[in-house]
Amino acid sequence: xxxxxxxxxxxxxxxxxxxxxxxxxxxxxxxxxxxxxxxxxxxxxxxxxxxxxxxxxxxxxxxxxxxxxxxxxxxxxxxxxxxxxxxxxxxxxxxxxxxxxxxxxxxxxxxxxxxxxxxxxxxxxxxxxxxxxxxxxxxxxxxxxxxxxxxxxxxxxxxxxxxxxxxxxxxxxxxxxxxxxxxxxxxxxxxxxxxxxxxxxxxxxxxxxxxxxxxxxxxxxxxxxxxxxxxxxxxxxxxxxxxxxxxxxxxxxxxxxxxxxxxxxxxxxxxxxxxxxxxxxxxxxxxxxxxxxxxxxxxxxxxxxxxxxxxxxxxxxxxxxxxxxxxxxxxxxxxxxxxxxxxxxxxxxxxxxxxxxxxxxxxxxxxxxxxxxxxxxxxxxxxxxxxxxxxxxxxxxxxxxxxxxxxxxxxxxxxxxxxxxxxxxxxxxxxxxxxxxxxxxxxxxxxxxxxxxxxxxxxxxxxxxxxx
Ligand code: G6P
Numbered sequence: 001x002x003x004x005x006x007x008x009x010x011x012x013x014x015x016x017x018x019x020x021x022x023x024x025x026x027x028x029x030x031x032x033x034x035x036x037x038x039x040x041x042x043x044x045x046x047x048x049x050x051x052x053x054x055x056x057x058x059x060x061x062x063x064x065x066x067x068x069x070x071x072x073x074x075x076x077x078x079x080x081x082x083x084x085x086x087x088x089x090x091x092x093x094x095x096x097x098x099x100x101x102x103x104x105x106x107x108x109x110x111x112x113x114x115x116x117x118x119x120x121x122x123x124x125x126x127x128x129x130x131x132x133x134x135x136x137x138x139x140x141x142x143x144x145x146x147x148x149x150x151x152x153x154x155x156x157x158x159x160x161x162x163x164x165x166x167x168x169x170x171x172x173x174x175x176x177x178x179x180x181x182x183x184x185x186x187x188x189x190x191x192x193x194x195x196x197x198x199x200x201x202x203x204x205x206x207x208x209x210x211x212x213x214x215x216x217x218x219x220x221x222x223x224x225x226x227x228x229x230x231x232x233x234x235x236x237x238x239x240x241x242x243x244x245x246x247x248x249x250x251x252x253x254x255x256x257x258x259x260x261x262x263x264x265x266x267x268x269x270x271x272x273x274x275x276x277x278x279x280x281x282x283x284x285x286x287x288x289x290x291x292x293x294x295x296x297x298x299x300x301x302x303x304x305x306x307x308x309x310x311x312x313x314x315x316x317x318x319x320x321x322x323x324x325x326x327x328x329x330x331x332x333x334x335x336x337x338x339x340x341x342x343x344x345x346x347x348x349x350x351x352x353x354x355x356x357x358x359x360x361x362x363x364x365x366x367x368x369x370x371x372x373x374x375x376x377x378x379x380x381x382x383x384x385x386x387x388x389x390x391x392x393x394x395x396x397x398x399x400x401x402x403x404x405x406x407x408x409x410x411x412x413x414x415x416x417x418x419x420x421x422x423x424x425x426x427x428x429x430x431x432x433x434x435x436x437x438x439x440x441x442x443x444x445x446x447x448x449x450x451x452x453x454x455x456x457x458x459x460x461x462x463x464x465x466x467x468x
Pocket of ligand 1: 159
C-alpha cells in the first residue's frame with residue numbers, strides 16, 4: 001500500500017495515547033486523510049532555536065510518523081512572519097494595502113522551502129504520494145523535483161486564490177507561478193479560485209488548457225480543481241449533543257437568562273472582519289433600541305500571529321472598539337459584547353453554537369470558513385439557529401440558504417441580524433435542512449478521499465503526455 005506523506009507548516013502531533021492536540025481546520029482535515037493511509041507528516045515543530053539541525057526529529061504515533069524541524073529566529077522572521085504572513089496572506093485575501101514585501105523575506109521563504117525539501121527528500125520512498133498544504137509551501141514541489149523526486153505531488157491551498165491583477169502585484173509572482181506547476185494536482189477551495197489561477201497561468205505562463213482542469217505548462221502537465229474542504233460532521237454533531245455536560249456551556253446558557261445569543265468565533269485576523277462585525281452589531285442596536293438588553297453577542301477570538309505588526313494593530317483596534325460600544329450602549333445590567341481572546345476546545349464551541357440563535361460569520365474574504373459549517377452542523381432540528389454569512393467566504397458557494405451579506409455594508413449585516421432574530425421556525429428549518437444535508441455529504445472525509453484518489457491517478461494516466 002502506498003504511503004501518504006503530508007507536508008504543512010504546522011503539524012499537530014497527538015499526545016502519546018492518541019489524543020489529538022490541535023483542533024484547527026487544517027489539523028483535523030489532515031488527520032482524517034491518515035485514516036485510509038499509513039504515512040508521514042512533515043513540517044515545522046513550532047520551536048524557534050539558534051542554529052537548528054537540518055535533521056528532523058522523528059516521533060512515532062502508531063501508523064503515522066511525525067518528522068519536524070525547528071526554525072532559526074531569522075527563518076521564522078523572514079519565512080513565516082515575513083513573506084508568508086505579510087506578503088502572501090494579505091495579497092491572497094485581496095488586501096493589497098496591508099501587504100509588505102521585502103526581498104530578504106522572500107529569500108528567507110525560498111531558503112526554508114529548500115531546507116524543508118532537502119530534509120524531506122531523505123525520508124520519501126519511491127512509492128509515496130506527497131500532499132503539501134498551504135501558502136507557506138508554494139515552491140516546495142519545485143525544490144523536490146530539483147532533488148530528483150518523481151513521486152506524485154499534490155498541493156491544497158486553504159485560502160483564496162485572487163484575481164490575476166491582485167496576485168501579480170506581488171513582486172515574486174512570476175517565480176511562484178512558475179514553481180507551482182511542478183505540482184501534479186493543485187486543489188483550491190472554489191471554482192472562482194480555480195478560474196483565477198488558471199487564467200493567470202494561461203495569460204502569464206503560456207499554459208495550454210487541455211480540458212478537465214488540466215494544463216500543459218513548459219512541457220509539464222498539471223491539473224487545477226476545486227475541492228471544497230469539509231468538517232468532521234459526525235464528531236461535531238456528537239459534541240453539540242453532549243455539550244450540556246460542559247460547565248462553561250451550562251454556565252453561559254444560565255447567564256443569558258432570556259436573552260438571545262449572537263455568536264462569532266474567529267482567529268484574530270483582519271480577513272475575518274471582526275471589527276466591521278462589531279460595527280454592524282452596534283448599528284443593529286442603534287436601529288433596534290427595543291433589542292438592547294434582550295440580545296448578547298459573544299465574540300471568541302483567540303490571538304493569532306502577534307509577531308506580525310498588522311495583527312498587533314488589529315488587536316488594539318478591536319479592544320478599542322469593544323470598549324467604545326460597551327461603554328456607550330451597555331448599562332450595569334447588560335454588556336452588549338462579550339469579547340474573549342482565549343481559545344476553547346470543540347465541546348465548548350459546539351455547545352455555544354447550539355445555544356446561539358444567530359451565527360455571525362462575516363469575513364471580508366475567506367478561503368472556505370469552517371466555523372460557518374460547524375455552526376450549521378451544531379444546530380438541532382428542534383430549534384435551529386440562523387447563519388449570517390459573508391458572500392466572500394468560500395463556504396457561501398455551498399450554503400446559499402444562509403442569510404448572505406456583504407460584510408463591507410454594516411447596515412445590511414444589521415438588517416440580516418434582525419431578520420435572523422425574528423425568523424419563524426418553519427423558515428429556519430427550511431433553510432437549515434438542505435445545508436446540514438450537504439455538509440454531511442461533503443464532509444472532511446469526502447474532501448480527502450476526492451483529492452487523494454485524483455492524486456493517485458497521476459501514478460498512471462495523468463503522467464502520460466497528451467496523444468493529440
Ligand atoms: C489559516 C491557514 C493555516 C494556518 C492557520 C493558523 O487557517 O490556512 O495554514 O495554520 O490559519 O495560522 P498560523 O499562522 O497560526 O499557523
